[in-house]
Amino acid sequence: MSSPAKSKEPTPAPASPPAATAAATPTPLTAVAAQARGILPATHWQQTHDDEDDGNDTDDTASTLGSIASSTASLSESIFEYRQVLGRTYHGNVGTAEAWQPNDPRHTEAMDLFHHSNTLVLSGKLFLAPISKKIQKAVDIGTGTGIWAMDFADEFSDTEVIGTDVSPIQPSWVPPNVKFEIDDCNQEWTWADNTFDYIHSRNLIGCVEDWESFYRQAFRCCKPGGYVEDLTSSVNLHSDDGTLKEDSALKQWGKVFCEGGARFGKTFSIIEDDLHRTAMEKAGFVDIVIKDIKVPIGAWPQDEKEREKGIWVKLAWEADLEGYVNYLWGVVLGWTQEEIKNYLIALKRELNSTKIHSYYTTRVAYARKPE
Numbered sequence: 001m002s003s004p005a006k007s008k009e010p011t012p013a014p015a016s017p018p019a020a021t022a023a024a025t026p027t028p029l030t031a032v033a034a035q036a037r038g039i040l041p042a043t044h045w046q047q048t049h050d051d052e053d054d055g056n057d058t059d060d061t062a063s064t065l066g067s068i069a070s071s072t073a074s075l076s077e078s079i080f081e082y083r084q085v086l087g088r089t090y091h092g093n094v095g096t097a098e099a100w101q102p103n104d105p106r107h108t109e110a111m112d113l114f115h116h117s118n119t120l121v122l123s124g125k126l127f128l129a130p131i132s133k134k135i136q137k138a139v140d141i142g143t144g145t146g147i148w149a150m151d152f153a154d155e156f157s158d159t160e161v162i163g164t165d166v167s168p169i170q171p172s173w174v175p176p177n178v179k180f181e182i183d184d185c186n187q188e189w190t191w192a193d194n195t196f197d198y199i200h201s202r203n204l205i206g207c208v209e210d211w212e213s214f215y216r217q218a219f220r221c222c223k224p225g226g227y228v229e230d231l232t233s234s235v236n237l238h239s240d241d242g243t244l245k246e247d248s249a250l251k252q253w254g255k256v257f258c259e260g261g262a263r264f265g266k267t268f269s270i271i272e273d274d275l276h277r278t279a280m281e282k283a284g285f286v287d288i289v290i291k292d293i294k295v296p297i298g299a300w301p302q303d304e305k306e307r308e309k310g311i312w313v314k315l316a317w318e319a320d321l322e323g324y325v326n327y328l329w330g331v332v333l334g335w336t337q338e339e340i341k342n343y344l345i346a347l348k349r350e351l352n353s354t355k356i357h358s359y360y361t362t363r364v365a366y367a368r369k370p371e
């Protein structure tokens, strides 16, 4: 049995907080910049709430959002001591990493629900690359709760599987061929050249500083003939029949996330900017395969399988809507807790409407390192 999330080589914590200080200085968009990007002012959602208040949405989002003014990012020397922001916890100080998603149980539950919806999206599969059952060593970068790595290790019981993350949120009781390591993928990867037969990552939106550097390092650490694979879901939502309006909360979701990610220095526009193809190609990978899959949100699809996916996606979103938005929107972009609360009320209403036929794109990209 492997040990719980052990630090491979924990980066020593600096004496003072690292340079990534987005948390300290919210930089709200000017009205002109917001308009140019199609982003509605945060105050818009108060208006919507006043106009459409149905009295049923007494959700708990406001109660757990603390005052932005009083929020502090207390960085700690211990990876097990987390930053506390807006009443939620985020990973501690590992290198210069600053994660926008919480690492508390409410959010890890949402991650596990997304794991299920992601496997439904891949028709029950964990990956699409044509890897051999005989591979010796695989790694899952940014493994989260480690649920993908553990399922993969069960399926590949003779393969040594490593899961890495900046946050030690993985369980201790794991398949014997899995181990977890604390590692910041934005720093120089410490593995030797040609270590892995398979390098996997999933949903590192807003986590990677430089995708070209990510795949350069993946190329170096991948064995000749080995594969890299990434699954990424877009934050931008669409409908094919005009039921998703430009000024809807669902449509605004992607716009605000992309803006927050740009200011945070870690992009959310991975699919939109075709980063897999360009970064994999530049690194030297060949036989690049890109597969885009439409993923419905909510119970609107007629088709039973699509409806099942949509319901799971909605469940995963609803498990921690506030956790998705409160750091980037509140701390990075400077929305007030009231504005976030009102936005989420509008979003929940739309998520529950089967009249809005929204979906997002999940992209699976895989490629091979030449022999």
Ligand SMILES: C[S@@+](CC[C@H](N)C(=O)[O-])C[C@H]1O[C@@H](n2cnc3c(N)ncnc32)[C@H](O)[C@@H]1O
Pocket (backbone or CB within 6 Å): 091, 097, 098, 099, 101, 111, 115, 141, 142, 143, 144, 145, 147, 148, 164, 165, 166, 167, 183, 184, 185, 186, 201, 202, 203, 204, 205, 207, 208
């Ligand atoms: C959306 S979650 C996805 C988790 C997992 N890959 C999955 O699909 O279930 C993103 C994960 O990336 C981790 N992360 C963020 N920045 C990272 C970094 N610089 N290096 C490694 N992991 C990082 C977060 O802590 C979080 O667990």
